[in-house]
Amino acid sequence: MxxxxxxxxxxxxxxxxxxxxxxxxxxxxxxxxxxxxxxxxxxxxxxxxxxxxxxxxxxxxxxxxxxxxxxxxxxxxxxxIAYMAQQDLLLPWLSVEDNVCLSYRFNKQKVTSEVKEKALALLDQVGLLPVRHALPQTLSGGMRQRVALARTLMQDxxxxxxxxxxxxxxxxxxxxxxxxxxxxxxxxxxxxxxxxxxxxxxxxxxxxxxxxxxxxxxxxxxxxxxxxxxxxxxxxxxxxxxxxxxxxxxx
CATH class of the missing domain: 3.40.50.300 (P-loop containing nucleotide triphosphate hydrolases)
Incomplete structure (x- = not known):
């Protein structure tokens, strides 16, 4: 924006x-x-x-x-507006990368290659690119909140x-x-x-x-x-x- x-x-x-x-x-x-x-x-x-x-x-x-x-x-x-709650609200059956792209799925928008590139760039900014395929339950509390931050930024x-x-x-x-x-x-x-x-x-x-x-x-x-x-x-x-x-x- x-x-x-x-x-x-x-x-x-x-x-x-x-x-x-x-x-x-x-x-x-x-x-x-x-x-x-x-x-x-x-x-x-x-x-x-x-x-x-x-x-x-x-x-x-x-x-x-x-x-x-x-x-x-x-x-x-x-x-x-983008809303970031006290709980990270990550979906446990989705990978870190897919959780970051969640707003697109909720809005019934296609997750294109450009969207995925943006998600990966944000994960790199928050230091989580190496765990992009991990499930949320394998992450620490701080890592989970960084995923939530990337998801918030993804909404722009x-x-x-x-x-x-x-x-x-x-x-x-x-x-x-x-x-x-x-x-x-x-x-x-x-x-x-x-x-x-x-x-x-x-x-x-x-x-x-x-x-x-x-x-x-x-x-x-x-x-x-x-x-x-x-x-x-x-x-x-x-x-x-x-x-x-x-x-x-x-x-």
Whole structure:
């Protein structure tokens, strides 16, 4: 995709699950800048995943939604997103290569030789070309998430929604995959949900924390350094502020 990155505006959003006593989100407003990572933090149940799943079109028949979601080019948001979940969601009976090509099969598109070449190039970028014929159950957790990353890149969408994709990994693997993902998604507009303040501060071009019941979004300042950041004194202070806000919200 050669077009410039796209931004997203969410204004006065309310999300209420059918049958629930209270709304999950209310009067939530956020500006998602183009070509950057926007990270969302919040306590469990604050509505982070609900917001992401709604944007991905996974909650249309389960919630009432009010508010505006508008792309910077004025065109519809739907069908222009790739979604990367906490679970890698790889199909165990398909090879690594076939899992990367899965979106073509779902859309009933032919997996041509050009498509396969693109898949192999992406697998090379994530360091998995030698295991392209392997089944997912033979891979480590970090390798499986790299397959999921390649599958996400294969869709070549301007918006990438990521729901804690690194949370189940050990610290070193998580750190490496954060850097790899940031590099490969540099031309995309990314919304990342995380429970990890360090991960958020490291990767965010913009950072929001969801607080309250129903939740609203509060934007936090970030260091002047560019992501992915080393965790220095300034980053540590912001992490401490995040912990303080989260502790208040749990009280």
């Amino acid at each position: 050669n077009n410039a990155p796209l931004g997203l505006s969410i204004q006065q959003a309310s999300l209420h699950y059918h049958g629930a006593d209270k709304a999950t989100l209310d009067k939530l407003s956020m500006e998602i800048p183009p070509g950057e990572w926007t990270c969302l933090l919040g306590r469990s149940g604050s509505g982070k995943t609900s917001l992401l799943r709604y944007l991905a079109g996974l909650l249309d028949d389960k919630v009432d939604w009010h508010g505006e979601v508008k792309c910077s080019d004025g065109l519809p948001f739907q069908h222009r 969408k301007p918006f990438v929604l990521m729901d804690e994709p690194f949370s189940a990994l050990d610290a070193v693997t998580r750190h490496k995959l954060q850097r790899l993902s940031y590099s490969l998604l540099k031309d995309k507009t990314v919304i990342l949900i995380t429970h990890d303040p360090q991960e958020a501060v490291r990767l965010a071009g913009q950072l929001y924390i969801l607080t309250g019941t129903p939740a609203q979004a509060q934007r936090l300042s970030l260091p002047d350094s560019l992501p992915p950041r080393d965790i220095d004194a300034d980053s540590a202070l912001i992490q401490q502020r995040i912990f303080h806000l989260l502790e208040q919200d749990y009280a």
